[in-house]
Amino acid sequence: MKRFIVMIVMLGVSGAFFCQTKPGSAKVAPNGQSIPEGFENWRLIAPSMRSDNNTIRAVLGNDAAIEAARTGRTNPWPDGAIMAKLVWKARFHEAWATATIPGDFVHVEFMEKNSKRLAQTGGWGFSRWLGKELKPYGKDADFAKECFGCHTPRKSSDYVFTFPAVIP
Amino acid sequence: MKRFIVMIVMLGVSGAFFCQTKPGSAKVAPNGQSIPEGFENWRLIAPSMRSDNNTIRAVLGNDAAIEAARTGRTNPWPDGAIMAKLVWKARFHEAWATATIPGDFVHVEFMEKNSKRLAQTGGWGFSRWLGKELKPYGKDADFAKECFGCHTPRKSSDYVFTFPAVIP
Numbered sequence: 001m002k003r004f005i006v007m008i009v010m011l012g013v014s015g016a017f018f019c020q021t022k023p024g025s026a027k028v029a030p031n032g033q034s035i036p037e038g039f040e041n042w043r044l045i046a047p048s049m050r051s052d053n054n055t056i057r058a059v060l061g062n063d064a065a066i067e068a069a070r071t072g073r074t075n076p077w078p079d080g081a082i083m084a085k086l087v088w089k090a091r092f093h094e095a096w097a098t099a100t101i102p103g104d105f106v107h108v109e110f111m112e113k114n115s116k117r118l119a120q121t122g123g124w125g126f127s128r129w130l131g132k133e134l135k136p137y138g139k140d141a142d143f144a145k146e147c148f149g150c151h152t153p154r155k156s157s158d159y160v161f162t163f164p165a166v167i168p
Numbered sequence: 169m170k171r172f173i174v175m176i177v178m179l180g181v182s183g184a185f186f187c188q189t190k191p192g193s194a195k196v197a198p199n200g201q202s203i204p205e206g207f208e209n210w211r212l213i214a215p216s217m218r219s220d221n222n223t224i225r226a227v228l229g230n231d232a233a234i235e236a237a238r239t240g241r242t243n244p245w246p247d248g249a250i251m252a253k254l255v256w257k258a259r260f261h262e263a264w265a266t267a268t269i270p271g272d273f274v275h276v277e278f279m280e281k282n283s284k285r286l287a288q289t290g291g292w293g294f295s296r297w298l299g300k301e302l303k304p305y306g307k308d309a310d311f312a313k314e315c316f317g318c319h320t321p322r323k324s325s326d327y328v329f330t331f332p333a334v335i336p
Contacts, residue, residue: 040336049258050266051266051268088334098220099217099329161267163269168302
C-alpha cells in the first residue's frame with residue numbers, strides 16, 4: 001500500500017512537471033480571446049521598428065496567415081488567419097554601435113480573422129498580453145475598441161498595418 | 169506517332185512547370201556553401217536594424233539553432249545549427265510616420281556551424297545570396313574571409329552578433 005501511494009505521488013509530481021504550460025496559456029482576455037498555442041513557432045511575416053516608442057517588432061503568422069501573406073491574398077485576409085506581433089524595447093548592440101536589437105520583452109498582440117463572428121470589429125479579434133508573464137491587457141471587453149480605433153484608418157487594407165516582407 | 173509526340177511535348181512542358189525550384193536553390197557559393205532548403209520557413213531568433221546602411225533584418229534559425237537559442241546553449245552554438253539573416257532596405261510606413269518596415273529585399277546570409285569541417289573560419293561556414301534571384305556573393309572562396317573578419321571581434325560569443333530575443 002505504501003509503495004502504491006509513493007507511486008501515485010511520483011506520478012502526480014512528474015505529471016505536474018510535464019504538464020507545465022506556457023505563462024498565460026490558460027488566460028482569457030476581457031473580450032474572450034485567448035493566446036493561440038504555439039505562436040512562438042509561427043513563421044515570419046515582417047520585422048518593424050517604431051521610433052516614437054523605441055520598440056522593435058516581429059510579426060509572425062499561423063499557417064493560414066503565412067499562406068495568405070506569401071501568395072498575396074491579404075485584402076481581405078482569409079478567415080482563420082492569425083497574426084502575432086511580438087514587441088521588444090529597442091536597444092543598441094554593444095559591439096555594433098549602429099545596430100538596434102531587441103531588449104526587454106514588452107508584449108505580444110494578436111489579430112485573429114473571423115469575418116462573421118468578429119464583424120463588429122472589422123472581422124478581427126484583438127488581444128494584447130503584457131510582459132514575459134503574458135498578463136491579459138484591458139479592464140473589460142471595451143479595450144478592443146482601442147485596438148480597433150487605431151486600426152480603423154487602415155480599413156482599405158483590411159485593418160492591417162503590416163505589409164508581408166519580400167521573402168525569396 | 170503524332171499523338172505520341174504531342175504527349176511527350178506535353179509531359180515535358182508540365183515537367184518543366186512542376187519542377188520549378190526556388191531561385192538559387194541549385195547554386196553553390198564560391199566556398200562550396202549552398203542555400204539550405206526551406207530557410208524561408210525557419211523560426212525567429214531576433215529582428216534587428218542598422219542605421220549605418222538603413223536596413224532592417226530578421227535572423228531565423230533551423231531546428232538545431234532554434235533549440236539552442238531557446239535553451240540558452242549558444243556559446244558555443246551546436247554543430248548543425250544554421251542561421252539565416254534576411255536583410256531588407258528600411259523604409260517608412262506610409263500610414264505610420266514613425267514606423268520603419270522592410271522595403272526591397274537586399275540579401276540573405278547564412279552561418280552554418282560545423283566545428284571540425286569549418287575550423288579555419290571559427291567553426292562557421294558563411295554565405296551570402298544577393299537579391300530576389302539569390303545570386304551567390306563572392307568571386308572566389310576568399311570572400312568568406314571578409315565575413316569572418318567582421319565576425320572575429322565576436323570570438324568570445326562564438327563569432328555571432330545576434331542575441332536571441334526573449335520569446336515567452
